[in-house]
Amino acid sequence: MKTCIAVVLLLFGGICFAQAAPAAGPQTAAAYPESEAQAAWRGLAAGYVRKALKDQKLDRDRTLNARADVVMAAVGAAVAAIDPRFAKDSWKVILIDDFGYGAAAFPGETIIVDATFLRTLQLNDDELALILSHEAAHVLAGHASVKLSFMANYLGKEKVPTAYTALLEFLSKDAYATAYRPTARLQEREADRIGAAIFFATGYDSQRALGVFDKLEYLETREDQPDPDSHDAATVRKQAISAVLADLQRFHASRHPGPR
Numbered sequence: 502m503k504t505c506i507a508v509v510l511l512l513f514g515g516i517c518f519a520q521a522a523p524a525a526g527p528q529t530a531a532a533y534p535e536s537e538a539q540a541a542w543r544g545l546a547a548g549y550v551r552k553a554l555k556d557q558k559l560d561r562d563r564t565l566n567a568r569a570d571v572v573m574a575a576v577g578a579a580v581a582a583i584d585p586r587f588a589k590d591s592w593k594v595i596l597i598d599d600f601g602y603g604a605a606a607f608p609g610e611t612i613i614v615d616a617t618f619l620r621t622l623q624l625n626d627d628e629l630a631l632i633l634s635h636e637a638a639h640v641l642a643g644h645a646s647v648k649l650s651f652m653a654n655y656l657g658k659e660k661v662p663t664a665y666t667a668l669l670e671f672l673s674k675d676a677y678a679t680a681y682r683p684t685a686r687l688q689e690r691e692a693d694r695i696g697a698a699i700f701f702a703t704g705y706d707s708q709r710a711l712g713v714f715d716k717l718e719y720l721e722t723r724e725d726q727p728d729p730d731s732h733d734a735a736t737v738r739k740q741a742i743s744a745v746l747a748d749l750q751r752f753h754a755s756r757h758p759g760p761r
């Protein structure tokens with residue numbers, strides 16, 4: 502399985518949101534040391550958790566949290582099998598009510614999931630595994646650091662001398678997200694491809710997992726005025742991820758005849 506995933510990742514333009522040069526986005530040198538960029542993002546994640554704690558928004562549903570932990574452990578194990586940089590890492594999933602983003606990944610192997618989103622979509626474990634795999638893929642691909650380097654290039658490093666100031670500035674104006682959107686879209690596509698490979702290694706059910714895009718498509722049609730989004734439409738994403746999964750299945754079957 503490990504070899505199989507590694508080959509597919511090579512086929513799709515290189516593995517790896519944190520350390521290695523990403524296939525998506527401008528191939529410019531990192532503007533800040535990796536440790537500094539990661540510390541800035543970890544600080545933001547810690548800030549979200551502190552605020553949720555203060556506002557009593559950390560989700561207290563034990564069953565839901567236990568489910569999320571089990572799925573996160575499977576995804577973390579898949580990541581470890583694929584990328585040796587994460588072999589010893591333990592991933593955390595934190596459920597926050599009304600977080601505002603469906604899910605977000607942070608360096609430090611932390612994924613925050615909007616518990617309201619999870620309930621609204623009635624996500625099953627397979628669907629949750631696909632979402633967590635996508636989020637983990639952002640971390641593997643170093644996307645968070647690319648965003649901070651973008652800010653340094655966009656504004657000049659004298660205006661954002663540290664990774665932390667670049668992050669604060671990025672969050673301060675919607676205009677930055679708009680300028681970053683073309684890169685963000687490439688990163689989302691990359692996270693879908695790498696995430697599909699991670700998901701495949703978890704052993705969760707692909708067909709059931711892909712159902713999440715039917716739910717997202719339904720939400721898209723219901724939104725009166727959807728915000729501009731970095732993601733492709735749900736149907737497009739479903740197709741792209743299905744194609745990667747089909748390639749992986751074919752490759753796996755060719756090397757391991759018989760039931761998987």
Ligand SMILES: [Zn+2]
Pocket residue numbers: 635636639689692
């Ligand atoms: Zn994403």
